[in-house]
Amino acid sequence: MPELPEIETIKNSLAINIGALITRIEVNRSDIIRRQDFPPEELYGQRITDISRRGKYLALSLGTDHHLVVHLGMSGRFYMQPESEAISAPHVHFIIHLDNSFKLLYQDPRRFGGIWLCHDTKKIFALMGVEPLSSQFNSGYLTKISQNRKVAIKTLLLNQQLISGIGNIYADESLFAAGIRGDRPAGSLTAAEIKRLHRAIVKVLKKSIEARGTTFRDFRDGFNQSGNFQKSLQVYGKDKQCCCVCGTVIKKEQIGGRSSHFCEHCQK
Ligand SMILES: [Zn+2]
DSSP states (O other): OOOHHHHHHHHHHHGGGTTOBEEEEEESOGGGEEEESSOGGGGTTOBOOEEEEETTEEEEESSSSOEEEEEOTTTOEEEEEETTSOOOOSOEEEEEEETTSEEEEEEOSSOOOEEEEESOTHHHHTTOOBOTTSTTOSHHHHHHHHTTOOSBHHHHHHOTTTBSSOOHHHHHHHHHHHTOOTTSBGGGOOHHHHHHHHHHHHHHHHHHHHTTOOOSSSOOOTTSOOOSGGGGOSSTTOTTSBOTTTOOBOEEEEETTEEEEEOTTTOO
């Protein structure tokens, strides 16, 4: 599933479409629209004034009261293609035609994602936790949400109502970088460990954004190109391979129902 760095990469690559005008929208599967405050036709003739990200959501704003919010679910892609080029990809459910000779395609074979047409994004984003790359996310905040909690620290990192945008890949990578096992009760982390974990999360997310995200299978950026951070992964997807730091075989176990990768030697 695309996480914060992947959505941030799509946002950055689609920024060249800010200012473009929507000429027409094609809806090939109406069930992909999860919320509809207004019909898609209401966007015709409106200009994209901003493209932003919140957690794992991407939002195209057309002025202040029309927003098109995209979530890619497990396997979705959202990318631009020249208007002159025919669509050959399967499972393209939603197409936004622009006046800048491009069109934006929403492609999603498994359809766990969707599109929200809304007047106000606040309702959709109301329950979302802090952005991990904002100043609100600091050691103090991480201490506050971990204190006296028995839940595994990895499960806590994945809770979108506490921190938004971290998924399985970046939780595993951050915990490895911090040298902390994901199955430790959140409340057992020392002040020094919390500090290390906070730093590791920020560093891993920023490095992945620099590398244009991780392509494991499905992720493509706004130009329909793969990311590069998969080459820098240390533990995620590396079970039975050797830890690059100590040589111990990387383990894969379930934590809170999620496949988790870690080094027993490097992570305590
Ligand atoms: Zn190791």
